[in-house]
Amino acid sequence: MSNTPNRKNHNTNQSADDDWIGELIWAGVKATGQLLWWAMLFPVISIPSAAAIWIGLNHGPRSGLAIVVVVFAAYACWAMLEPSSFTAWVSDPLRHRWLAWWRYHRTWESVCALHGLTVQHGERTLVPAVISVRIGHHADILTVQVVTGQCLTDWQKRGPALAAAWRAERLTIRATTPGQVRIIIGRGDVLGQPIALPLPKPAAPVDLGAVRVGITESRTWWQLPVLGQHLLVAGATGAGKGSVLWSLIAGLAPQIRSGRVRLWVIDPKGGMELGAGAPLFTRFCHDTGQSTAQLLGELVELMHTRANRLRGHTRLHTPTPADPLIVLIVDEIAALTAYVTDRKLRTEIENLLGLLLSQGRAVGISVVAAVQDPAKDTLPVRQLFTVRIGLRMTEATQTAMVLGQGARDAGAECDLIADATPGVGYVMIDGTAEPVRVRAFHVTDADITALARMFRRPPPTGGDHSRDQGRR
DSSP: OTTHHHHHHHHHHHHHHHHHHHHHHHHHHHHHHHHHHHHHHOHHHHHHHHHHHHHHHHHOHHHHHHHHHHHHHHHHHHHHHOHHHHIIIIIHHHHHHHHHHHHTGGGHHHHHHHTTOOEEETTEEEOOEEEEEEEOSSEEEEEEEOOTTOOHHHHHHTHHHHHHHTTOSEEEEEEOSTTEEEEEEEOSOTTSSOOBOOOOOTTOOOOTTSEEEEEETTSSEEEEOOTTOOEEEEOOTTSSHHHHHHHHHHHHHHHHHHTSEEEEEEOTTTTTTTGGGGGGOSEEEOSSSHHHHHHHHHHHHHHHHHHHHHTTTOSSOOOBTTBOEEEEEESSTHHHHTSOSOHHHHHHHHHHHHHHHHHSGGGTEEEEEEESOOOTTTOTTGGGOSEEEEOOOSOHHHHHHHHOHHHHHTTOOGGGSOTTOTTEEEEEETTOSSOEEEEEOBOOHHHHHHHHHHSOOOOOOSGGGTTOOSOO
């Protein structure tokens, strides 16, 4: 009887020893796996290190140390002679891995818990999983597997708090595949400085489906489709609407000179904004009276003539110098649709604009309009524009009016754009799901003068130009 407790104690001690040995083995397996994983991540470091260790074990420590010195010297020469490739292969991977851990992995679980993004399931705490982290110069991109039961809206509601936690200037959360979200964390502003207009060359080719007007946040060219589209530019006073319009005119300038594009321009503010470019324009009207209605009426008549001629032959007009793309540019379109005191004239103008916007695209007539107040009662035809650009606005509701509520939830916060960055905004094109942050070129008075001198409109050549007897 007296041996029974001893036997139990012996079994308990043996079980504890077995558990300790098992944990030690498991820790060794995990450490080996981690070592192999890091070796595969950084082969330019792991391969020379493994070679030095192997030589040191087989030929003595001095031989191993000599290999280390040789490798170090070789890497130093590489860094001096080819710094770009050394950065891409050696320093950047190490730096990015370190920053990913320091900024995100290190505190990920606590950040999710503090922002209500974890879920309690019984005794388990479910935490969203970080699938990948991409460190960039101006933005980091996280791909996250959300917890079952969460949706994109749950994350977007916590966007401002997450931006504060990560000290981000901007934070955008968008859906990728089902169950995953992409978090774009902006650090610094690649669009913070003005971008000078690169003056086009007279013979430069222009793709009317992708006219260059600025750059995007990813440092690619911002290109706008004009052929077969209508464009609306909305923004408060000083937001940079003129920059967008003049950048577009500059992008079209070589085709204006060749006659393949004709500009019909209405500047209701007395021509103060667009008047300097008059030599580029086929038609130019700078008031809100009967002459504006007459210009729009002539354009509608031209539209009907083209439609009768092209019906049954093509679904989209192909511009030529003899049969050009007509681009109607209206600066402050609300002056025509809301502020004309003559109700009969205002109704006539609204009807003509509605016809052009609903029927003009297919026959080679595109409308480009700028507006300060995009409210429905100010601009009742705003939904007929297929490309919408939101610059700085005064209210969050205005962003939703122009780009849609979904665009604002996806990060297009036009009401938060800084006053010091005119020309910065977000663009949405029908058929795309996500807004793109952009900045138009900075167009100076000297640039406008150069454009007007180098790219004068050619004289009318007949055909659809039979009514283009000059400009008003």
